[in-house]
Amino acid sequence: MHTLQDPEFGNKMVTLMAALVLVLQIAMVAQRWIVTNIRLFAAQSFLLAAIANTIAYYNHAPHIYVAAVLTLLAKGILVPIVLERLVARIEIRQEIEPIVNIPLSIVISGGLTLVGYVLAEPFYRPEEAPGAATLGHNALAVAISLFLIGFFMMINRRKALTQVLALLCLENGLFLAAISLTYGMPLIVELGVLFDVLVAVMVLGILVYRIRETFESMDVSRMRRLRG
Amino acid sequence: MGSPDPFLAAALASFLAGAVSGLATGFGAGLGTWKQRPAAARIVAFAFAVLGSLLLFVASCRALAHPSSATWSLPLVTLFPCTVRLDPLSAWFTLTLALLALAVSIYSFGYLRPMERTRNLGALGFFYNSLLLGLALVFTAANAFFFLSAWEVMAVSAFCLVVFEHEKAETRDAALVYIVMSHAGTVMLLAAFLLLAAFVGGTDFASFHLLASNLPPAELGAVFLLFFAGFGVKAGIVPLHVWLPDAHPVAPSNVSALMSGIVIKCGIYGMARVFFDFYGPTPLWTGTVVLAVGVVTALVGVLYALQEHDLKRLLAYHSIENIGIIVMGFGAALMFRTLGHLNLAAIAIVGALYHTLNHAIFKGLLFLAAGSVVQSVRTRNMEEMGGLIRRMPGTAFFFLIGAIAISGLPPLNGFVSEWLTYQALLAGFGTTQSLTRLMFPIAGALLALTAALAAACFVKAFGIPFLALPRSEAAANAQEAAPAMQYAMALLATVCVVLGLGATWILPVFDQITQHTVGVAISPSLVAHGIALQAGTAQSGTVSPAGIALVFLALTGTVAFLVRRRLRHARVATGPAWDCGLPGLTSDNEYTATAFSKPLRLIFSAFYRPNREIRPEYDVSPYYPSAIRFESGIEPTFEKHFYGPLRTWIFARARKMRAIQAGSIHAYLAYIFVTLILLLLFGVRQ
């Protein structure tokens, strides 16, 4: 039982899960089917919630539980459902064709992970008390990588919906950074952020729907009327 | 902080009132009321202009009589001081402005009458008055911010006046080139002033006095060149002159007179202010550059004028020439001051400034006369005029006076200022042992060439439109200009004569200016025996326009008397011209302007690159052309080889740049992504 109390163990757990999150992200880069993508995203959100819980448990920061639960509900359940509905509604069948082909995309994602570690490096100060900082260092690297890879996915996706999805992954990166660096932001801010994310998803959903209606396709790379 | 000069204040107020009234009447016309009494706009606005000019005249005379450098600030802008100062240099230019503005405003009463039902003269009155206001403030502003504000007010209202007849595409294009180049000049000035301010610490002109020479060499050169170029654009020095011959002619003629007479003088004022007030002795190269630019400007201007057959364009090109002569004076003065010959510097400055006034007067006169011609013949092309001396004797006479003056022929004012410049250049040879001394006589010789070419050009400009037989229907029944217009021209013509004959009595005015700038009062050594000008010392040469005029009248009188007496017994008949016995002289026999300038076109063909094209048109047989089109022109070197390519290059680049915004959201996101990663990598880890 005492192993569960050992922060070292928790640290390992968090790092492991963070790594898993990263893997999931890269898997999304590699994945061709939208629906699968959405599910991967859901899984990623679950893992994030888990990370949040672990940190809350080990650092006795109760308010992170709230954040965790909210994330679970919002990103893990609500958003995926909405998105799948949307997919069903505007029956997308064909698979994603990214702009950069998949092997190269994966390589690039690897490179971005590296960048993430490079950027997180100055935050690693072992001389300070272990805990947040060290924990932060590792998770922060992952978070930055998530952020960058998400960004890259947005550039790399042609379909409006997949761009939305990529944006959400990017937000996940932020969430990871938040909880791992600072045990989450102040609750009010958390709420605001979550609310914004939800609204954003709805707004974008509506836009996607209308784009679909208007253009008979969701291929945003075809929207090139406004120039100069 | 001195007390405001009441007359100056009143003058400014009057211009302001004129502008406001113009605005009111203009809006009235714009909104449809006032249509029934259109004369109101014209009379009110220009009455204020006349009043303002008179007040300004008084103010400048007082300032020249009792010089003071007291500044007083207008409560105009909250954030900045708007200080005004009427020191002798400013006063000299406001005097110029006042004289010209007075005549032109009087002229406008007659000139605008025909167009008062078809055009919104309220707007014209507004911009006209704001132009005068801007000019007055440019000449009197005493700190950088206010100067630049006034400068732009002047430039923009000039633009609005030039573009007044904006239905014509020609007008619009000319005005656009003007405003863009003018603004380019302004930003150069802005940079120069602020650089100077950064080193000196203040923006007051008083705080700049003679301090600009303390800048480190690089900055000194940069600031000097920025000032020279910035003011040069406005003054129209080559190669920054290209806007001038397009913009001046397309404006209404009264505006053209102001533009060529005084607006370009803002550049001259700026140069005088900067070169001799802000800067102390400068490196020799500065003077050399200015002198060389002056020579080139004068020559290029007159050479283009010679091939111009559009009367107003021709005059515009002559403005460039005269600006060149003035700038030569400045260049020589800069060099003399550096070499330590302050008297010579003073003479050169006096020559240049005197020529500034003279040119304003006779160029204004010429433009006004040209305006009345154009108004009654409805074309600017000389080839369609001719014989006007009979239909419009007054205008012809005044134009002749102007032509003699601008050709620098004695005894009128143009001769005086050119004589002073000659003397300065001539004496310059002795100022140094280095090779640079050769510049002075060469410059003098080229000045002589310029003057001679100008004379040739004005033989054409007077002879072709006014003499011999009318070349077109319109010319045949042209109407003499309205009285108001003739009064204005008479006024300016009189001033030409006075400035010529009375030069010796006017020169002392410059003492204060030279005292303030180069530190010597020159006029005592410029006047010999009261009636003669002398160049510095008693031996160095004298001239007396008044004396010449006197003897000339006496001699002519006697000769005329004798000849008349002879002719009383003899028979004087008028008959058809003999013309080597060829009967039936018609206007087709006459020498055209093109023909007149042909020899010089051929002699200077290396410069003109004349192009000619003969295109026969056949209808039936290839042996008998039904018509032959002949085209001949000269190549606009600067436009074709510099400005044109520059423009095309810039716009081509800009079009290429549009590819950045090609509509692909992925590209847009990629920009941000790359920026992010680069900034993070280079920004965070340092």
Add this chain to the structure above:
Amino acid sequence: MIPVFLTAVVQLLLLLTVAPLVGGLIKTLKARMQVRRGPGILQPYRDLHKLFRKGMVLPETASWIFSATPYVVFSATAIAGLMIPMISAKAPLGLFGGVLAVVYLLGLGRFFLALAGLDTGSSFGGLGSSREMTIAALAEPAMMLAVFTVAIGANSTSLSEIARVATSTTWHFLAPAQMLAFAALFIVLIAETGRIPVDNPATHLELTMIHEAMILEYSGPYLGLIEWGASIKQLLLMTLLINAFLPFGLRAAWSLGGLLVSLSYLLLKLLVLAVTIVLVETANAKMRFFRVPDLLAMAFTLAALGLVSTFLF
């Protein structure tokens, strides 16, 4: 010591009387050199006399400019003549103007003459004016540069001063600068006075004439005035040339005694110069109009060399 007014009158009379003489002299010498008898030295006087006795015809196309021109030309030239030292280094109207004034007064006359040429409306007049102004414009810089070379030597533009310096220093005309300037000024003289090879005063062939073309429409006294003016111009330019460069026998001030001596000196020198001109005229054919610029360019170069040579010597 004689008052300025008197000297002015004297010099004016001299100008009026000597000028036609020089013209006649050149004509006759030329004729002799071409083995003709020639009209005789006094012919110009006879011409003037006749012209002033005759009536005249004014072309109906002409305006008042046409009638004003003769007076302007005559007076302007005469005044210019009063500004050059003729028989005394002290020019009567020296105060009223120096060499610049002389040049510009001649310019004034030319200006009106050209206008008169255009005024008649005949194509010959226009042709004449155009060519006259062109040549004058090209001659001007050369003339100025030559004059500058002299003036710089004297450090003055007042002809009296120049002459005074010239007389005070002996043999100074042997200086290369002076010689080159002299050559330049001589060419200018040829061009300005409308002599072969630039212009042919004797011809009325429209292709070649310049000066004559402008005054084609004049007759009677007006023609007389213009011709007289022209000969005065020729005289004063020649006098300028010789007194600026070879000021032998030029008295510093006016005095009755010196008057005759210096007058004879003047006439002598004029004779020499006239002979030179005649030689040039007979040795050369008239140039094509568009060759004239080459000649004047040469004059300009000579004058410039003169200036440069002031460095060397």
Add this chain to the structure above:
Amino acid sequence: MILALLLAVPLSACAACAVSAVSAVSRRRSVLEAVNVTAFAITFLLALAVASQVLRSGAISLWNGFLYADALSALVILLNAAVALVCSVYAVGYLREDQRLGALDGEVGSHGAEAKLRMYYSLTPLLVFSMLLVTLANNLGVMWAAIELTTLASVFLVTFYGKVTSLEAAWKYAMIGGVGLSMALFGTLLTYYAGHKFPGSEGVAGLNWSILVGQAAQLDKPSMRMAFILVLLGYGTKAGLAPMHTWKPDAYSEAPVPSAAILSVAVLNCAIYGLVRFYVLTSRCLGAQYPGSLLLLLGLFSMGIAVPFVLVQRNFRRMLAYSTIDQAGMMVTALGIGGKLAAFALMLHMTFHTVAKSLLFLSAGNIYQCFKTDLFLKLKGGVLKVLPITGAAFCLGTMAIVGLPPFSLFQSEFLMIRAAFGTAHFLVGALFILFGLGVFTGVTLHVSGMLLGTSEEPRAAWHPWRDTPIAILAVILIVIGFWLPADLLELIRRAAEVVSP
């Protein structure tokens, strides 16, 4: 208390208009219009009150520092409230004209005209509310949320006409805005991390600007470095700094003109406001050099990028957008130059730009509705003849925006360049001037082509709803060129002191 009111008024207006669907009476257009105009009028008055209170008694705060208004916020609030009021008045005339022309029954995704009007009249107050929240929120996180809210509220204003192009514009706006804001969020988060270890900074207060600024010196340096870059790019996207500017021309040229005006002026002010707040933190933590150079980089780049697009622009509303990018670049450059003078110039410029640019957009709207096109090719000039007042106003606005005296922006730019040279930023000053010249050239060419010349259109009549705001703005523009109310000037000075005391 007044701060709460300030937020409450537009929010309630939004709610009122949103729910007005249910009640048949309030469906009527006039009701919506009335609600909006009155709401914004009250907002403006409240803003005035806030400003005066700040002037009298320094910074005020509410709900233990959750809402916080110092001079800077007060200034921005005042400007934005004014813009909102003017635009709401103009919108009445504009939308009525649209309805008359049948522009509202769009082809695609068509709601009826009523639905569209209701959408407009309920989203605009929401937008204004979020902008006020941005400037009132003391907590940087809340400020972020509010800025995100401005985006969300304005997306559907961009798709207002439901045209294909407007949809495209909206998508780009949403996507780029979303990315930008997530960067900003990351930055905010790092800022929190940089300060969260201090006592008393636990919980909400940990992100309160007023607290952070006090202990800025001890903030964690590496994280502040990274944070500033992220925030700069994030809020820079909102402000439309190059290379994040790409959404701007699209959005501005597609949104209905009043909203475009609000986006281009008020939202820009908010973004600059955000940047200023973070700049203060960062410069106190890392010294002014680091954030300054970054700001100069982006600012000059934005000014430079605007030049070619203005030069060869074909559409006058897009031209205005690029001019806004140019102006944003100027303000950021001024911020980057640093020092009292530059800060003062920045605040002045913000004020002046607010007036000039809204005038330009509104009169551009008139021209657009009269000539039914926004392409230079299609309208071949003659605006001055057809719409004398609007044309004159547009001319004034143009002169002001390109920085011609005697108009006010010349004064602020003069100060900026002076500050640049005074702090030995010679290259910066030179480029500033050069780009200014480029923009001047382009704008002058296009605008004079538009205004001058002749047109066969008949002279348009006077539309009180649309022309009065324009006339008022024109008068204000001319007046502030010469005279600023002492209080406003004082407010601007104080705001500048917030940046560099």
